[in-house]
Amino acid sequence: MATQKLTEYEIKRLENIRRNDEMLAALQLHAKASLLSNASKRQRDGSAKSYKVSPAKKPKETETPTVIRRSLRTRGMPPDSNCLDADSNENSDKTTLNQASISREKPSPCVLGPLKMRDAYDGTGSDRAFIDTLLSFERKLKSGVGVKEKFDSLKVKEEGNDRVLCGPVTRKVKSDNLNCGIKIEKREFEGRVDLESMSLEPENIARIMPGRIMTVRFLPQSNVNIVAAGNKLGNVAFWNVDSKGEKDNGIFLYRPHAGPISGILFQQSCLSKIFTSCYDGYLRLMDAEKEVFNLVHSCDDAIFCLSQHPNDVKSLYFGEGRGGLSVWDDRTGSVSSQWTLHEDRINTIDFNPQNPNIMATSSSDATVCLWDLRKVDAGKPKSLKIVNHERAVHSAYFSPSGSSLASTSFDDTIGILSGVNFEDTSRVQHSNQTGRWISSFRATWGWDDSFVYVGNMKRGVDIISPDQRRVIKTLQSPHMTAIPCRFHAHPCRVGMLAGATAGGQVYIWTSS
DNA sequence: CAGTATATTAAATCA
DNA sequence: TGATTTCCATATACTG
Numbered sequence A: 001m002a003t004q005k006l007t008e009y010e011i012k013r014l015e016n017i018r019r020n021d022e023m024l025a026a027l028q029l030h031a032k033a034s035l036l037s038n039a040s041k042r043q044r045d046g047s048a049k050s051y052k053v054s055p056a057k058k059p060k061e062t063e064t065p066t067v068i069r070r071s072l073r074t075r076g077m078p079p080d081s082n083c084l085d086a087d088s089n090e091n092s093d094k095t096t097l098n099q100a101s102i103s104r105e106k107p108s109p110c111v112l113g114p115l116k117m118r119d120a121y122d123g124t125g126s127d128r129a130f131i132d133t134l135l136s137f138e139r140k141l142k143s144g145v146g147v148k149e150k151f152d153s154l155k156v157k158e159e160g161n162d163r164v165l166c167g168p169v170t171r172k173v174k175s176d177n178l179n180c181g182i183k184i185e186k187r188e189f190e191g192r193v194d195l196e197s198m199s200l201e202p203e204n205i206a207r208i209m210p211g212r213i214m215t216v217r218f219l220p221q222s223n224v225n226i227v228a229a230g231n232k233l234g235n236v237a238f239w240n241v242d243s244k245g246e247k248d249n250g251i252f253l254y255r256p257h258a259g260p261i262s263g264i265l266f267q268q269s270c271l272s273k274i275f276t277s278c279y280d281g282y283l284r285l286m287d288a289e290k291e292v293f294n295l296v297h298s299c300d301d302a303i304f305c306l307s308q309h310p311n312d313v314k315s316l317y318f319g320e321g322r323g324g325l326s327v328w329d330d331r332t333g334s335v336s337s338q339w340t341l342h343e344d345r346i347n348t349i350d351f352n353p354q355n356p357n358i359m360a361t362s363s364s365d366a367t368v369c370l371w372d373l374r375k376v377d378a379g380k381p382k383s384l385k386i387v388n389h390e391r392a393v394h395s396a397y398f399s400p401s402g403s404s405l406a407s408t409s410f411d412d413t414i415g416i417l418s419g420v421n422f423e424d425t426s427r428v429q430h431s432n433q434t435g436r437w438i439s440s441f442r443a444t445w446g447w448d449d450s451f452v453y454v455g456n457m458k459r460g461v462d463i464i465s466p467d468q469r470r471v472i473k474t475l476q477s478p479h480m481t482a483i484p485c486r487f488h489a490h491p492c493r494v495g496m497l498a499g500a501t502a503g504g505q506v507y508i509w510t511s512s
Numbered sequence B: 001c002a003g004t005a006t007a008t009t010a011a012a013t014c015a
Numbered sequence C: 001t002g003a004t005t006t007c008c009a010t011a012t013a014c015t016g
Helices: A002-027 A029-036 A070-072 A127-143
Strands: A198-207 A213-218 A226-231 A236-240 A251-254 A261-265 A273-278 A282-287 A290-296 A305-311 A314-319 A324-329 A334-340 A345-349 A358-363 A367-372 A386-387 A394-399 A405-409 A413-418 A426-427 A452-456 A461-467 A471-475 A484-489 A497-501 A504-512
Touching: A002 A484, A127 A236, A213 A261, A213 A484, A213 A497, A213 A504, A226 A261, A226 A504, A261 A314, A273 A305, A282 A305, A305 A345, A314 A345, A324 A345, A358 A405, A367 A394, A367 A405, A452 A484, A452 A497
Parallel strands: A261 A305, A345 A394
Antiparallel strands: A198 A504, A213 A226, A226 A236, A236 A251, A261 A273, A273 A282, A282 A290, A305 A314, A314 A324, A324 A334, A345 A358, A358 A367, A358 A394, A367 A386, A394 A405, A405 A413, A413 A426, A452 A461, A461 A471, A484 A497, A497 A504
């Protein structure tokens, strides 16, 4: 065919253009370029991407030099203030409810070294109040207040007064018979939630950032309702849910990264330091004391997930590239271990609360694996157990007691793994076809082992009982105008559930 | 088999 | 209101 050669040429060319585009983005020239161009042109930046290649649309740049990403990394650009297009951005969206003064522009992630929070902050005013809030928690922690609080805000409901409640709060588990070394003991829990009382109040809804939210996390502190979320554009936003009517409605948006945020990690022991990971290959540490996003690690591969060992908070575990898992040691400031555990990207890493030596990974290679950290050495890692799904697995989380594991897969099932040695597997049918624009669903545990929460394509939150193996209730609300796809249950507050959408909204369900 | 092209999907934005 | 754009997800159907 005559067009064949042309197509190949086109492909090569577009690839060059794409890489050039990446370079431009990294160099922060995009923002400047678009500032130079007409303001009405709302940064149609993506015109040169390889999406829907139409030969008619020739980008301006014809001959693009090949640019090596590597060299950019090493070129430490100073955190120049002009990184951020100082768009005070017409505050036209004064619409309903809570809205941050969001610049819907693409962010301008820039700095390849430490990044001052002031420079990363995207807002008209000051983020002083927010920083001070974080520091006040820190002071409180140091003075010993509130460290051990858990589930203090809500008394456990009376037993048996609700037919919907079904799962036993405690499980009978024998602690012998450990043929694979997984020891899960019985544990009492009091995180029982009254599903019927869960509601979504309009004031607990906010659009806190532009773009698709990848991850949402509560700050792990009782009597504090702050969520952090990361989106596809590399932004991290904080929302103090209780500061209504205040400036910016308590929403603070930062731009520390240049790609999708794959993980946000609060540290129970130090609330002023927050880790973030990104597809751009960077691991940053936001330090509210020093008011900086430090660059703690960078790699060439994308970081797809981030987790922290419960008993060793100095060890960060993150999924890197195709099947890689790395451990970053905060003491030495370097990667201490690196394994290839899967054949495709690792989507989540989770540790068993009862036995933190047991780690679960979920992967796009359609498997969930359990690992014993004591046995995963430098050699060829061998998993304790493999759970096979039909398609990519997007999450695998241990239940609060540690006696179950819930995995969510593109094969339209949610897998439940339970039993003394996790020998029992069961499946719950659930449609997980999110398509391209909605972040994949991840069944997320609540406050005890009774339920997992997972979004559905009809703008609802399906609540699944692993014991009954079915959806027992769906949270719905006329206020929920988009599909909630990522969730987090407040670690200290039973019944408070955050759901995040592809449009930057966060819904906070509360229980009376 | 490795690389690639494409349909799919929802929501924000644009005209 | 309707049409357009988003565009590092995935499975499938292709090509060389």
